[in-house]
Amino acid sequence: MTAQVLLLGACPLTSEHIMKTSAKYFTLSAVALISLSSASAFAGTVSTTLNGCASGNVTVTTVTVASTQTVINAAPINFKSCYGAFAGNDTPYPTTNLGYFNDGLLNGQNQKWQGPGTGGDLFGNGAFLASPYSAYDLNHDGIADPGWIYLGKVDGPGTNGFEAVTKIGAYTGIVLDSFFSISFDATKGIWNWAFTPDLGVIARAGVVLGDAYFDQFALVFKQGNAFAAYNFTGQQFGFDHPTSAGPVLNFFGTADLSPVFGSRGLSHVSLWARDPGSDNSVPEPGTLVLSALALVGLGTRRRKADK
Numbered sequence: 391m392t393a394q395v396l397l398l399g400a401c402p403l404t405s406e407h408i409m410k411t412s413a414k415y416f417t418l419s420a421v422a423l424i425s426l427s428s429a430s431a432f433a434g435t436v437s438t439t440l441n442g443c444a445s446g447n448v449t450v451t452t453v454t455v456a457s458t459q460t461v462i463n464a465a466p467i468n469f470k471s472c473y474g475a476f477a478g479n480d481t482p483y484p485t486t487n488l489g490y491f492n493d494g495l496l497n498g499q500n501q502k503w504q505g506p507g508t509g510g511d512l513f514g515n516g517a518f519l520a521s522p523y524s525a526y527d528l529n530h531d532g533i534a535d536p537g538w539i540y541l542g543k544v545d546g547p548g549t550n551g552f553e554a555v556t557k558i559g560a561y562t563g564i565v566l567d568s569f570f571s572i573s574f575d576a577t578k579g580i581w582n583w584a585f586t587p588d589l590g591v592i593a594r595a596g597v598v599l600g601d602a603y604f605d606q607f608a609l610v611f612k613q614g615n616a617f618a619a620y621n622f623t624g625q626q627f628g629f630d631h632p633t634s635a636g637p638v639l640n641f642f643g644t645a646d647l648s649p650v651f652g653s654r655g656l657s658h659v660s661l662w663a664r665d666p667g668s669d670n671s672v673p674e675p676g677t678l679v680l681s682a683l684a685l686v687g688l689g690t691r692r693r694k695a696d697k
Contacts, residue, residue, distance in 0.1 A: 441650055443472035448609060448620040448645045453627065456589055456638040466643075467626055470606070471518055474618025475650050476501075480610045480660060488559050489537035489665045490529055491516065496538040496608065496619070496662055518621040518664070522630050523605050526667025537667055538608070541565050543660035547581065548574045552661075564594050570661050572645075579654060583609070585641040585661065592638065605631060607641075608662040613651040631666065 445468060453463040481502040484494030492499045496517040500510055516525055516536025525534035542554040542565055554565040572583040606623040624630060648654045
């Protein structure tokens with residue numbers, strides 16, 4: 391079977407653009423072709439139809455304070471931007487894993503999987519770097535770094551659990567397997583996901599890498615021979631530049647990738663968080679929303695983590 395895949399390249403499609411754009415841009419007006427074979431069940435199901443990512447694919451439905459489970463958002467929040475669907479695998483993953491340019495797919499490294507219509511530079515200088523979130527030279531080598539930190543993934547969603555990344559820099563134990571989960575709701579035909587850092591994450595990260603405040607996180611959904619990426623930013627929750635000074639927060643949401651992949655099956659889901667570098671040199675008071683992402687820091691402790 392042959393399917394057409396919409397490749398968005400280095401320009402993400404924002405939810406605002408999606409709502410304002412004619413439906414013709416989400417049809418099979420493709421720029422690449424890949425051969426796909428049909429498969430069964432939910433993990434790794436391959437469809438004959440692949441389209442561009444669209445509004446409503448992925449949402450945050452609830453945000454809670456981890457210590458009290460107090461709900462702090464009034465309504466579901468759609469993703470900010472998206473890329474995809476791309477043919478091939480969402481690799482390579484980072485090696486140093488400190489957000490440096492050309493270390494991992496979202497940080498501008500060329501796609502590893504080389505199939506028909508795939509490979510090459512998919513994200514340019516880095517993914518999801520629209521204003522007010524820019525790249526910053528994190529390791530002082532003269533090159534702006536996108537800042538994306540890989541946290542781990544779920545292989546075979548609905549069957550297996552989250553596998554946390556083993557290292558951020560040279561250190562282990564920062565990310566736990568309990569940070570993320572996803573399950574399929576057969577009644578509603580959607581995936582329910584949860585990003586739930588524990589109460590000790592800020593302390594662990596502070597000991598290893600120092601204090602930082604993150605501005606966004608991203609989910610990458612893979613099915614068969616294609617994937618799509620979605621992000622959420624602090625700005626969506628009312629704060630351009632969140633701080634790690636507040637309580638740990640948990641995020642709960644839904645995903646329906648059938649408009650993108652043609653069916654609801656998934657091979658895996660990966661989780662990323664972005665270190666904004668000096669973008670947050672003047673934190674806004676009371677910005678607590680993304681403090682759950684306090685996993686990587688700046689300053690001298692960052693340099694130690696490289697060793």
